[in-house]
Amino acid sequence: MSETASMWEKLGFRKASGVSEAGWGQTLFAGLISLIYFLPVLLIIITSFKLQTEALAIPPKFIPTHLFGLIPDAYVFTPTLENYTSVFSRSMTAGAAAENTGFDRYFFNSIVIASVSVFLALIIGTLAAFGFSRYPLKGNDTYLFVILTTRMLPAIVVIIPVILMFRITGLSGSYLGIIMLYTAFNLPFTIWMMKSFFDELSLDVEDAARLDGSSDVKVFFKICLPQVIAGLAATFVFGLILTWNEFLFALLLTGVDTRTVPVGMSQAVAGGGIGVLWGLLAAIETLFLIPVFFVTFFLQDHLLRGVTFGTVKR
Amino acid sequence: MSTIELKQATKKYGDFVAARDVDLSVKKGEVVCLLGPSGCGKTTTLRMIAGLERITSGEVIIAGQRMNELAPEKRNIAMVFQFYALYPALTVGQNIAMPLHHEKISAAEINSRVDKVAEILHLGPVLKRLPGQISEGEKQRVAVARAIVRDPNCFLFDEPLSRLDVELRHSMRGQIKQVLANLSKATVIVTHDQLEALTMADRIAIMKDGLIEQVGTPHEVFAKPANVFVGSFIGTPQMNLVEAQLQNFSKGKARISFNGQNLEITTNERVGALKSPKITLGIRPRAFATESKASTENIQAKAELIEPMGAETLVHARTQGGNDIRVVVPRQMRVKIGEALHLRPDPSQIHVFGEDAKAVRA
Numbered sequence: 016m017s018e019t020a021s022m023w024e025k026l027g028f029r030k031a032s033g034v035s036e037a038g039w040g041q042t043l044f045a046g047l048i049s050l051i052y053f054l055p056v057l058l059i060i061i062t063s064f065k066l067q068t069e070a071l072a073i074p075p076k077f078i079p080t081h082l083f084g085l086i087p088d089a090y091v092f093t094p095t096l097e098n099y100t101s102v103f104s105r106s107m108t109a110g111a112a113a114e115n116t117g118f119d120r121y122f123f124n125s126i127v128i129a130s131v132s133v134f135l136a137l138i139i140g141t142l143a144a145f146g147f148s149r150y151p152l153k154g155n156d157t158y159l160f161v162i163l164t165t166r167m168l169p170a171i172v173v174i175i176p177v178i179l180m181f182r183i184t185g186l187s188g189s190y191l192g193i194i195m196l197y198t199a200f201n202l203p204f205t206i207w208m209m210k211s212f213f214d215e216l217s218l219d220v221e222d223a224a225r226l227d228g229s230s231d232v233k234v235f236f237k238i239c240l241p242q243v244i245a246g247l248a249a250t251f252v253f254g255l256i257l258t259w260n261e262f263l264f265a266l267l268l269t270g271v272d273t274r275t276v277p278v279g280m281s282q283a284v285a286g287g288g289i290g291v292l293w294g295l296l297a298a299i300e301t302l303f304l305i306p307v308f309f310v311t312f313f314l315q316d317h318l319l320r321g322v323t324f325g326t327v328k329r
Numbered sequence: 330m331s332t333i334e335l336k337q338a339t340k341k342y343g344d345f346v347a348a349r350d351v352d353l354s355v356k357k358g359e360v361v362c363l364l365g366p367s368g369c370g371k372t373t374t375l376r377m378i379a380g381l382e383r384i385t386s387g388e389v390i391i392a393g394q395r396m397n398e399l400a401p402e403k404r405n406i407a408m409v410f411q412f413y414a415l416y417p418a419l420t421v422g423q424n425i426a427m428p429l430h431h432e433k434i435s436a437a438e439i440n441s442r443v444d445k446v447a448e449i450l451h452l453g454p455v456l457k458r459l460p461g462q463i464s465e466g467e468k469q470r471v472a473v474a475r476a477i478v479r480d481p482n483c484f485l486f487d488e489p490l491s492r493l494d495v496e497l498r499h500s501m502r503g504q505i506k507q508v509l510a511n512l513s514k515a516t517v518i519v520t521h522d523q524l525e526a527l528t529m530a531d532r533i534a535i536m537k538d539g540l541i542e543q544v545g546t547p548h549e550v551f552a553k554p555a556n557v558f559v560g561s562f563i564g565t566p567q568m569n570l571v572e573a574q575l576q577n578f579s580k581g582k583a584r585i586s587f588n589g590q591n592l593e594i595t596t597n598e599r600v601g602a603l604k605s606p607k608i609t610l611g612i613r614p615r616a617f618a619t620e621s622k623a624s625t626e627n628i629q630a631k632a633e634l635i636e637p638m639g640a641e642t643l644v645h646a647r648t649q650g651g652n653d654i655r656v657v658v659p660r661q662m663r664v665k666i667g668e669a670l671h672l673r674p675d676p677s678q679i680h681v682f683g684e685d686a687k688a689v690r691a
């Protein structure tokens with residue numbers, strides 16, 4: 016019997032060794048389930064290409080082509096890029112000249128604030144996690160617990176003292192303020208995640224490195240860190256998603272210059288008395304999705320290994 | 330002068346004493362095995378030498394220098410770990426070169442040293458691979474290579490062969506012994522496998538519950554066990570241990586009784602000086618001769634179970650009083666189940682242990 020490559024293998028998908036190929040029924044079922052998950056995103060992407068009237072039409076217009084006359088007119092819309100162009104510049108009142116909406120700035124802010132704070136949290140959190148894992152203090156667990164308590168309350172409860180602190184220190188509306196806040200916001204999660212990755216590592220390897228002449232610092236950078244790359248990637252992605260989508264703190268603590276996309280979005284869609292501008296909202300959301308989408312896509316191999324880390328060892 | 334010296338080294342974890350007053354010295358070129366059942370403190374002792382465990386009290390002296398407070402990286406010790414502890418992100422070659430990066434030598438020198446040990450341990454073809462891509466046996470050799478690539482004060486091996494299959498273990502045992510003989514450094518090997526200890530060691534330290542029970546050459550610990558534990562731990566099949574009463578002693582002959590049997594043995598004068606008549610007789614299964622009829626100098630027993638071992642046959646026999654005796658007889662001797670045996674122990678191979686479980690020797 017000759018080995019025939021399945022359609023998926025021809026497309027470049029490799030199946031894990033020792034796992035038998037799923038049947039068509041199973042594949043179809045899985046496809047259906049993922050479609051349910053993906054449907055809201057798909058609707059947003061489709062809507063971003065519609066004009067306001069088409070976006071509100073009932074029955075919904077869900078496809079941009081007639082498919083050679085197969086689809087009746089009622090379900091077909093004419094795709095337009097107008098929403099995308101008006102994300103960054105549009106006339107704020109009817110008939111007026113187009114002006115800058117500020118979204119270029121908001122996107123820049125979102126990217127800078129989210130990436131800097133997640134990186135900071137990753138650096139500080141990884142060092143802290145290594146400390147908690149390898150040099151336990153008396154009452155180590157208590158400290159870990161205390162660190163997590165800040166995340167046990169809803170953000171809305173914590174926000175009032177934070178606003179007061181920001182007002183007194185003058186951090187309100189500054190990059191430094193919001194970056195510090197997000198870093199602190201990401202730290203508990205980062206520490207707990209990274210600690211669990213460090214706990215999984217074989218201590219023998221570190222002992223061996225010590226006997227081979229490595230100092231503690233070298234053991235950390237040369238031996239431990241390379242072994243938790245997957246964990247770093249997973250923690251980074253989860254932190255990035257959390258921070259990227261954060262709304263409440265950003266709403267209350269950023270100023271005009273430091274406003275992030277979620278805040279800008281909520282204000283832009285008000286639509287000047289004609290209801291929510293669905294097409295515009297969908298276009299902003301689609302653009303907003305892209306950076307996280309790509310980061311996650313490129314790190315997904317690491318992500319999976321990170322999440323399942325330690326479950327198959329020994 | 331000894332390269333490694335432990336003086337009354339003790340390690341406590343809270344109330345638990347992992348190693349108590351360990352005195353051990355290892356000379357240059359000498360291989361000492363720490364042997365004992367799991368949890369006896371042998372690995373703790375090794376880690377105390379390495380500096381991976383801080384000792385609670387006592388002294389660790391290596392190459393004439395007190396090392397108690399010195400961090401492991403400053404002790405210049407090479408250690409091979411039970412699970413090899415290879416650096417997973419580095420290739421085999423980089424793994425072996427790792428200890429050299431801390432010595433100030435050129436890259437060319439590093440390469441030539443790595444190539445040299447790779448040749449000794451037949452690792453040439455796998456130098457570029459990652460540890461995850463090589464076999465167990467190769468991993469083990471990489472671990473050894475990483476230890477011998479530099480010039481340390483001493484070598485420490487923690488259960489170096491326990492993860493290999495039987496065949497590989499035999500060949501590695503020989504290889505390691507040869508490598509160590511050429512290097513002529515002080516070496517400590519931890520093992521729970523007595524065969525490994527007996528074959529590789531110049532001296533063996535037998536440990537139990539954190540204490541060293543006896544230190545001696547493989548011959549000494551086998552032929553002259555210091556106490557009941559060492560006697561029963563060393564040697565397979567296990568030594569027969571029979572609790573007995575010393576009846577009387579005169580002119581080098583002791584009359585002993587156990588469970589209704591009387592036995593007359595020739596032994597040393599010190600046995601006669603024992604205060605308590607409660608003794609334990611230790612006789613190895615190979616120390617019996619079978620005789621044709623019963624006498625006061627042999628033990629009467631019935632064969633209960635017969636296990637052919639190839640060259641010899643192991644017979645489990647039971648005395649009338651219910652003592653189980655293991656006897657090894659030559660292959661040619663056909664013993665049947667239920668057969669009555671008259672077992673005469675070789676007087677030179679009878680070990681008498683006093684009530685305190687210590688051997689009574691001349």
